[in-house]
Amino acid sequence: MTVKELARDAVLARTGLPTPEPGLDITVPIPSQRLQNLVELARTLCGQPVTAINIITENLQYQVATAGMEPYLCSREDSMCAVGFLNGTPTVLEDASLDPRYSNNPYVDGRRGEVRFYVSIPLVAEDGFVLGTLCAGARETGQLSDRQLKGLEILAAEIVEALQLEHRARQLADALTEAQRSNTLLAEFAGRISHDLRNPLTSVLGYVELARDDAEALEDRQIAEYLDVVANSGQRMLSMVSDVLSYATIGGDVRPTCLSLQDLVRDVVQDLAASIEEYGASIECGDLAFTADPVQMRVLLQNLVHNAITYSRPGIPPVIHVTGHRADDGTTLRVIDNGKGISEGDRKRVLDPLVRLHREDDPPGTGLGLATAARIAAASGGRLEIGPVPGDGTMVTIRLGANS
Known part of the structure; x- marks a missing residue:
């Protein structure tokens, strides 16, 4: 030839x-x-x-x-x-x-x-x-x-x-098939790893709790402090395992149904009651009927509201507004806060998995909350955008697909 x-x-x-x-x-x-x-x-x-x-x-x-x-x-x-x-x-x-x-x-x-x-x-x-x-x-x-x-x-x-x-x-069809296969394998792998890590971590934390009780009984403050460090580190690891599993399994099984925005936010408020009380946060929400996966929407809103609470400015109680409206091209949800805000140069970067800004007074975290929310929006046929609000704060906009 x-x-x-x-x-x-x-x-x-x-x-x-x-x-x-x-x-x-x-x-x-x-x-x-x-x-x-x-x-x-x-x-x-x-x-x-x-x-x-x-x-x-x-x-x-x-x-x-x-x-x-x-x-x-x-x-x-x-x-x-x-x-x-x-x-x-x-x-x-x-x-x-x-x-x-x-x-x-x-x-x-x-x-x-x-x-x-x-x-x-x-x-x-x-x-x-x-x-x-x-x-x-x-x-x-x-x-x-x-x-x-x-x-x-x-x-x-x-x-x-x-x-x-x-x-x-x-x-494109072949790539989509391969992506779906890879996502399935990733979810299965994440599930196995999560199970394999949760059990020993839970066991370790159990024994740390027992040891802390013994240290307090013996009035050994030094050992108690060490055990507090171990317990806090273990809890962070357990939290990261849960976040990684949640991120890996997003989008694999989307089951759209008719939802109420107020009902979703009411559930989120119940889940975050401790943080809301700790920070003195107030949350306002208008109602909207739209179509989406209920489990994934709840995870999305919980991540965004939790960020709005914990990334508040020192000494200023968080005020959070959750709004939504529908148009011909789909549903738009917004979570608006009066917190620290995110600089323009960081708004795209923080949507990547495991990216954190490490600013002064920022709370601990895994860097997966916004990434998970963005992935949920994409799985629903839309996208997530981060923008500023007048004064200080952040506005996160979730644009869902036309079928929402």
């Missing part, structure tokens, strides 16, 4: 079309509706009984769409289109039997057919390589006007574009 043919086969491979070896059976691909429409349009345009879209490999010619005939497979040696397609220019013959290049071809001399009128338009990819042809033929001699030839050339360009678009669609 020449270098040029190797390069051309590489281009064919990028279209996702088969490039079979000689002697091997090939199932001719079922044409897409778009390709079938284009080849039918070509037949109407040129007024000939038969048209076909041919792909030519190093050794074979096969057809991905035909009009007026059944698709077939033949060797490149027997192919009429393979004779001159690599020159990149159209071929138009009133009578192929009179052309010495075609007169002995089995599709002309009667062995397989008796083609007389013949036109072939090369399918030229954007990098200049020729994938095959758009051809038309008839048993009778015929002619083609300049306008018909120009129309076939336009259709040939559309066919190349269609082949490329279909390949990209297949690539």
